[in-house]
Amino acid sequence: MGFLKIEDLKVHFPIKGGLFGRTIDHVRAVDGVSFTLEKGKTYGLVGESGSGKSTTGRAIIGLNHVTSGKVYFEDKEITGVTKAKSDFRKDIQMIFQDPYSSLNPKKRVIDLVAEPLRNFEKLSRKEERIRVQELLELVGLNPESILKYPHEFSGGQRQRIGIARAVALKPKLIIADEPVSALDVSVQAQVLNFMKEIQDELDLTYMFISHDLGVIKHMCDHIGIMYKGRYVEEGTAKEIFDNPQHIYTKRLVAAIPDIDPRKREEMKQFRAEVNSEYEQSYNDYFNEEGLAYGLKPITDTHLVALPEKG
Amino acid sequence: MEANVEVKAKEVIKSPSGFSVVWRELIKDKLALISLIFLIGVTAFVYGTAIFLDQEEIVKVDLFSIYEPPGEEFILGTDYGGRDVFGQLIIGTRNSLSIAILVTLMTGIIGIIYGLVSGYFGGHIDNIMMRILDFFLILPFTMIVIAFVAIVPKYSVWTFSLIMTAFLWMGIARLVRSKALAEKELDYIQAARTLGTSNFKVVFKHLLPNVSSIIIVNMTINLAGNIGLESGLSFLGFGFPESTPSLGTLLSYARNPQTLEFRWWIWVPASLMILLLMLAVNNVGTALRRAVDARQRRG
Amino acid sequence: MWKFSVRRILIMIPQLFVLSLLIFVLAKMMPGDALSGQIDPNIDPARIEELRIEMGWYDPWHEQYARWVGGVMQGDFGMSFRFKMPVTELIGQRIVNSFWLSVATLILTYLIAIPLGITSGRYNDTFRDQLITGYSYVGFATPLFIFALVMLWVFGFQLQWFPTSGSVEPGMEPGTFDYFMSKFYHLLLPALSMALITTFNTILYLRNEIIDTKQKDFILLARSKGASESRVYNQHIFRNSLLPIAAFFGFEITGLIGGSIFIENIFGYPGMGQLLIESISLRDFSVVTATTLLFGIASILGALISDIILSLVDPRIRIK
Numbered sequence: 013m014g015f016l017k018i019e020d021l022k023v024h025f026p027i028k029g030g031l032f033g034r035t036i037d038h039v040r041a042v043d044g045v046s047f048t049l050e051k052g053k054t055y056g057l058v059g060e061s062g063s064g065k066s067t068t069g070r071a072i073i074g075l076n077h078v079t080s081g082k083v084y085f086e087d088k089e090i091t092g093v094t095k096a097k098s099d100f101r102k103d104i105q106m107i108f109q110d111p112y113s114s115l116n117p118k119k120r121v122i123d124l125v126a127e128p129l130r131n132f133e134k135l136s137r138k139e140e141r142i143r144v145q146e147l148l149e150l151v152g153l154n155p156e157s158i159l160k161y162p163h164e165f166s167g168g169q170r171q172r173i174g175i176a177r178a179v180a181l182k183p184k185l186i187i188a189d190e191p192v193s194a195l196d197v198s199v200q201a202q203v204l205n206f207m208k209e210i211q212d213e214l215d216l217t218y219m220f221i222s223h224d225l226g227v228i229k230h231m232c233d234h235i236g237i238m239y240k241g242r243y244v245e246e247g248t249a250k251e252i253f254d255n256p257q258h259i260y261t262k263r264l265v266a267a268i269p270d271i272d273p274r275k276r277e278e279m280k281q282f283r284a285e286v287n288s289e290y291e292q293s294y295n296d297y298f299n300e301e302g303l304a305y306g307l308k309p310i311t312d313t314h315l316v317a318l319p320e321k322g
Numbered sequence: 323m324e325a326n327v328e329v330k331a332k333e334v335i336k337s338p339s340g341f342s343v344v345w346r347e348l349i350k351d352k353l354a355l356i357s358l359i360f361l362i363g364v365t366a367f368v369y370g371t372a373i374f375l376d377q378e379e380i381v382k383v384d385l386f387s388i389y390e391p392p393g394e395e396f397i398l399g400t401d402y403g404g405r406d407v408f409g410q411l412i413i414g415t416r417n418s419l420s421i422a423i424l425v426t427l428m429t430g431i432i433g434i435i436y437g438l439v440s441g442y443f444g445g446h447i448d449n450i451m452m453r454i455l456d457f458f459l460i461l462p463f464t465m466i467v468i469a470f471v472a473i474v475p476k477y478s479v480w481t482f483s484l485i486m487t488a489f490l491w492m493g494i495a496r497l498v499r500s501k502a503l504a505e506k507e508l509d510y511i512q513a514a515r516t517l518g519t520s521n522f523k524v525v526f527k528h529l530l531p532n533v534s535s536i537i538i539v540n541m542t543i544n545l546a547g548n549i550g551l552e553s554g555l556s557f558l559g560f561g562f563p564e565s566t567p568s569l570g571t572l573l574s575y576a577r578n579p580q581t582l583e584f585r586w587w588i589w590v591p592a593s594l595m596i597l598l599l600m601l602a603v604n605n606v607g608t609a610l611r612r613a614v615d616a617r618q619r620r621g
Numbered sequence: 622m623w624k625f626s627v628r629r630i631l632i633m634i635p636q637l638f639v640l641s642l643l644i645f646v647l648a649k650m651m652p653g654d655a656l657s658g659q660i661d662p663n664i665d666p667a668r669i670e671e672l673r674i675e676m677g678w679y680d681p682w683h684e685q686y687a688r689w690v691g692g693v694m695q696g697d698f699g700m701s702f703r704f705k706m707p708v709t710e711l712i713g714q715r716i717v718n719s720f721w722l723s724v725a726t727l728i729l730t731y732l733i734a735i736p737l738g739i740t741s742g743r744y745n746d747t748f749r750d751q752l753i754t755g756y757s758y759v760g761f762a763t764p765l766f767i768f769a770l771v772m773l774w775v776f777g778f779q780l781q782w783f784p785t786s787g788s789v790e791p792g793m794e795p796g797t798f799d800y801f802m803s804k805f806y807h808l809l810l811p812a813l814s815m816a817l818i819t820t821f822n823t824i825l826y827l828r829n830e831i832i833d834t835k836q837k838d839f840i841l842l843a844r845s846k847g848a849s850e851s852r853v854y855n856q857h858i859f860r861n862s863l864l865p866i867a868a869f870f871g872f873e874i875t876g877l878i879g880g881s882i883f884i885e886n887i888f889g890y891p892g893m894g895q896l897l898i899e900s901i902s903l904r905d906f907s908v909v910t911a912t913t914l915l916f917g918i919a920s921i922l923g924a925l926i927s928d929i930i931l932s933l934v935d936p937r938i939r940i941k
Contacts, residue, residue, distance in 0.1 A: 073516050101518040114509035118531040131518040177517065457636055460924050464879040465897065465916045469909065472901045473650045550764035557766050558886065558898060576770055577886070579785065583778040593767045600762040 015217060016049040016072070016185060021081035023064070023071045041067040043241035043303070044081070049185070049234075054211070054218040056232030056249075058225060058264070064241040065221050066109075069187045072219075073106050085185070102132055105178040109190040111170035115162040121148070121173060122158040128180045147176040150213075152206065168199035175207070179214060187219045192227060204230060225268050229253060234313075237261050242304040244297075247314035257316040259297045260304075263290050347613035354609035357602035364599070368416040375409055392587050399587040401575055410567045411591055418556075418568045419599070421479065422548040425486045430541045432491040437498025438525050438533075442506055448499075459492045464554070471560040479566060486551065494540055501533040535614040542607035546600045553596050569596050625932045633925050640917045641693075645686050648910040698911035703903045708911045712893070716915070718788050719892035722884070723877045725808050727870060729816035730823060735863070737820075738827025742862070743854060745832050754828070757821035765818045766883040772814040773887060783810040786889025811888040815880045819873075823866060830862040864934040871927025875920040 022045075024038040042064040049055045059065045070076040072083055074090075083091045090100045105128075108114035115124055125144045129135055135143065145155035151172040162170055171191060178186055191207070192200040204227065211218060220231050228235060229249065236246045237260065245258040256262045266286040270279050296319065298304060304317040348355050383405065392399045399407050440451040470485045471477065505511065506529065514524050549569075555561035556570025557577075564571060572592035576582040581589065680688075692699070698708035741753040777785040784790075788807050793800040834840060835858060843853050882894035889895070893912055900908035 070512075075512055075515065098518075101516070104516075106513070106516040108509040108513055110509055114513045116510040116514070116528050116532065119528075127514065127519060128517040131520075174513075177513075453632070453635075456632075457639060460636065460875065460917075460920050461640075462875050462878040462916055462920050464882050465913060468882070468897065468901065469644075469647055469913050472909065473647060546762060554764055554766050554883065558882070559902070573767065573770070579778075582770065582774055586774075589770070593770070596767060597763060600764070601759070604758075604762045 015051040015086065016219070017082075017084040018048070018068075018072065019046050019082040019084070021045045021068065021071060021083065022079045023067050023076050024079040040241050042071065045238070045241075045243055046081075047236050047243070047246060049217055049219060051184075051217055052211075052215060053233040054220055054231050056220045056222065056228040056235040057238060058222060058228050058235060059238035060223060062240075063238040065223075065238050066189050068238070069106070069189050069219060069221050073104055073187055075106075102128075102181045103184045105181065105183040105186050107171070107174055107178050107186060107188040107191045110194050111167050111174055112194070114174055115170055117162055120159050120161060124162070124173060125158075125177050125180060128177060132181055143180070147180055148173075150179070150210065151176040166199075167195050168203055171195060171203055172206070175203075175210070179210065179216075182214065183216070185217045185219065187221070189221045190223070191220075193222065193224060200227070207231070225264055229268070237264065240303055242317065243307055243315070244304045244317045245315065246307065247311075251311070251314045255314075257310060257314070258304075258318075259290050259293055262286050344610060344613045347609050348606075351605075351609045351612075354605045357605035360598065361602045361606065364415065365419060368412050368419070371412055372416045375412060391585075399585070401572075401588050407572065407588055407591065410572055411569075411595065414567045414569045414572055414592065415595055415599075417479075417562060417566055418549055418552055418570070418596075421483055421486075421552050421562075421568070422545055424483050425490065425548045425552070426541055426545045428483065428487040429491040429544065430494055430537065432487065433494030434498050434530070434537060436491065436495040438502050438529060440495070441499040441502025442521070442525050442529060444503070444506075452499075455492050455495060458489060459496075461489065463489050463551070464558075467555060468558065468560045471555070477563065479562065482555075482561060486548070486555075490544075490548070490551075494537065494544065497540055498533055498537060501536060502529055505529055505532055539607060539611045539614055542603060542610055546603035546607065549596060549599050549603070553592075626929050629925060629928050629932075633921060636921050637918065640921065641690060641914065642686070644910055644914050644917065645689060647913070648689075648906060649682070649685075651906040651909070693914065699907040701900070701905055701908045703900070703905040703908075708907050711908065712896070712911060712915070715891060715893050715896045718890065719881055719885070719894065721804070722808060722812060722881060722890065722892055723874075725812035726815045726819070726877060726880070727873060729812055730820045730873070731866075733816060734820045734823035734827065735866070738824040739831065739859065741824065742828040742831025742835075743858075745828065750828075753824065757824045760818050760821035763818060765815065765880055766887060768818050769811070769814040769884055769887045772810060776810055783807075788891050807890070811884045811890055814888075815877075815884050819876060819880060823869070826869075827862060827866060830865065831858055834858045834861050865931065868927050868930035868934055871923040871925070871930070874923030878916050878920060 021042055022040070023042040024040050026035040027037045027039060028035060045064075045068055047055070057065045057068060067076055071078050078091055081091070082089060085100050085104065088100070090098070090104075122141065122144050125147055126140050129140060129143060141158070144158055148155045148158065153169060153172055153176070157164075162173065165173065171194075175191075188207070192203050195203060207218070208231070210216065218231070220228065222228050232249055234247070235249055235252045237244050237252070237258070239260055245252065245256065245261045252261060253265060256265050263286050266283050270276075297317070299319070305319045306317065307315040308318050309315050348358060401407055401410070436451065436455070440448045440455075466489055467485055470488075471482065474481050474485070511524060511528060514528050519527075552561055553568060553570030553573060556568045557574045559574060561570050562568040569592045573589050573596075575585075576589035696709050698712070700706070701708050701711050704711055737753050737756075741750045744750055773785060776782045784807050788804060789800065790803040790807075793803050840853060840857055843857055848856070878894070881892060882897060884890065885892045885894035886898055893916070896908065897912045897916075900906070900912070
């Protein structure tokens with residue numbers, strides 16, 4: 013059994029309509045997704061916007077209602093637990109995309125970082141203050157700044173506050189939902205490297221959600237690629253980047269920018285090739301509704317969504 | 323040590339507290355400042371002198387001094403029962419202010435809780451709660467309050483304020499709901515939930531502080547409105563009982579055409595008092611509104 | 622569009638039901654019953670009891686309610702025991718007066734609000750605009766009844782330009798031109814008093830709407846294409862800003878009812894608002910019930926009309 017196991021997860025949102033506002037249809041945001049996370053590793057979930065990757069992350073931690081399917085954490089089912097004080101809340105934490113809206117503007121840093129501590133641990137004011145200062149130091153912020161408001165920090169600093177808060181309870185798993193996409197490129201690398209550092213230090217498992225394959229390549233051991241609520245391919249980072257099987261993955265990988273200017277022409281041609289292949293063979297890889305097929309194993313770790321042969 | 327103090331001082335300059343923003347706005351807006359001073363002055367005066375005035379004495383009928391015009395004995399003359407108008411004005415202002423404040427607070431509390439619950443939980447709960455609110459909103463306020471006042475058996479100041487509250491909480495509830503709806507989509511609310519914070523705490527510790535400024539502004543403006551509503555109902559004879567005069571009670575004597583035409587001293591001072599109070603509260607409210615909305619600040 | 626209207630009308634049904642239930646409960650709670658005023662006190666109390674049973678006073682509440690609603694649907698509100706006439710007849714005279722007062726007030730409100738709102742919005746932050754917003758600010762803070770008292774005092778009693786009570790000169794022949802003019806003359810001061818105070822809402826709404834529209838891209842486009850200033854305003858801005866105003870008149874009904882209670886009492890104008898206050902002080906509860914119900918229904922219908930017109934004008938509302 014894995015560390016975190018997702019089985020056939022579905023998250024559907026109702027579409028209301030008609031005379032009485034009945035549910036007439038559903039948006040299948042996540043439509044049958046299964047995967048497993050290994051302890052201490054980083055799992056990347058990639059897809060374009062609207063592919064259901066964020067919804068998957070939010071459903072795991074209980075922010076979105078799960079329509080069907082199961083979520084196991086350390087062999088215990090945690091599907092659809094919405095109670096605030098459940099045990100797994102200590103163990104699974106989340107880092108949000110937007111460091112501007114994810115911190116309550118009316119609270120001081122000490123209140124922000126101490127919020128999870130106050131929910132789960134009974135600390136005296138002094139102990140709490142010391143813990144918060146330790147956490148700030150850990151994420152590389154000035155421990156003196158505990159009385160400041162979030163708007164006095166830069167985006168990167170604010171994201172560090174968000175991280176300090178997420179690791180406050182010594183969680184085992186952190187779901188990072190596009191943690192750097194709202195930041196300047198120069199700050200992105202800083203935050204990513206810092207996240208890697210604390211991963212070793214605190215023995216963390218990451219589930220890393222991003223649309224940016226470059227970031228994913230930098231961070232992840234395993235990768236899942238989503239398209240329209242389904243998986244199109246899953247495998248180790250090496251398998252995905254060196255040997256992409258699904259046409260959608262190929263196209264994504266081809267789109268990663270290369271910094272070497274001498275290869276510019278070569279890359280351009282390569283992309284055009286992949287693109288024309290994508291257009292030609294689209295119908296082979298997707299069904300009539302434009303959705304991906306079920307996953308078929310190629311190797312032990314490498315799974316690709318291919319149609320039934322025949 | 324000294325350096326530390328300096329750092330602290332700098333921080334204060336960097337992020338001014340809510341109070342100092344409001345204060346700066348008031349200083350810039352002379353009209354609001356005068357209004358505030360007027361309000362504090364009037365409030366202190368009426369509550370202060372009302373301690374020494376005997377309400378029983380003032381509302382007692384004295385047949386020997388009916389309709390005295392203003393003079394040495396009675397600064398503002400007397401009414402049809404020979405009662406001192408000036409004394410009634412002081413007690414009336416106090417009573418009107420008290421009930422307006424009471425009703426504003428009660429409607430505020432109900433409205434805030436209703437709006438927060440409806441906005442935060444959303445979905446079916448919100449739908450049903452909004453239907454109920456819409457119904458209350460449609461009812462013509464004056465009419466329904468009059469009907470209720472007419473049938474309540476043991477009528478007192480308390481029942482009056484409860485009836486007013488029952489039909490005045492909707493505005494603030496709607497405002498708080500729409501703010502809560504917008505606010506709850508922001509990640510900090512979602513974040514609080516992943517950190518294990520209970521719904522109750524999320525609503526009152528996260529949501530409420532972020533909508534509080536607009537609530538305060540709205541309640542200030544409501545206070546002005548409630549002074550007007552109370553005096554209006556008392557004017558029609560459906561507010562305070564006559565034994566506890568309000569500003570509206572004094573005005574209701576003007577429903578007698580004789581009084582309206584010839585005995586201005588009975589109703590003009592009370593009218594002016596209502597007008598000035600409402601204008602002053604509104605001025606302060608507008609200054610607060612500007613202080614809350616950074617784009618409109620003058621200071 | 623029709624879908625929204627149907628849904629909106631369906632919402633109205635429970636509203637009407639709750640309103641009628643509320644008023645029924647109010648009526649039941651009111652002290653005394655139809656008999657206590659009507660019957661000679663010398664009659665044997667046992668006979669009164671018999672009559673009460675006959676009239677269904679002790680029937681289960683839902684049967685009484687059904688009977689009451691049935692009567693109301695047929696226009697039967699019972700007897701006024703003060704005026705000794707059917708309530709329907711009594712209300713009939715008053716409702717016409719109130720109707721004309723409301724119409725006059727609405728017309729005056731728009732006559733004042735539209736030019737002022739347009740001027741204020743078009744020339745915002747000029748001296749003219751400051752005067753107009755200042756006026757609406759004071760209007761917002763002035764209670765209607767105080768303003769009405771002052772108007773009556775100044776124009777009715779001191780200057781004697783207008784009559785101080787009634788809806789028509791006594792002894793006029795109904796149907797004649799003089800009768801009509803007299804009615805109009807009596808209407809003018811109350812309607813004007815109400816309009817001058819209630820107009821601030823519309824002025825401020827119009828002003829903000831115009832200032833908003835002025836900065837929209839399609840106005841910039843019209844300007845850049847070389848449309849003249851007056852054309853920009855007449856063709857584009859006013860059309861966009863005035864339509865919602867037209868739709869608001871349904872919501873105004875609730876305000877008009879509240880206002881008419883004050884205005885009719887101050888100006889001694891024999892309409893529904895005066896009737897309500899009169900009948901409460903006379904403890905004529907069948908009349909109170911009827912007026913309250915009619916006022917409530919008028920408000921609900923007003924909101925319905927406004928919502929439907931608004932949905933025509935502003936498609937965004939339909940989606941909610």
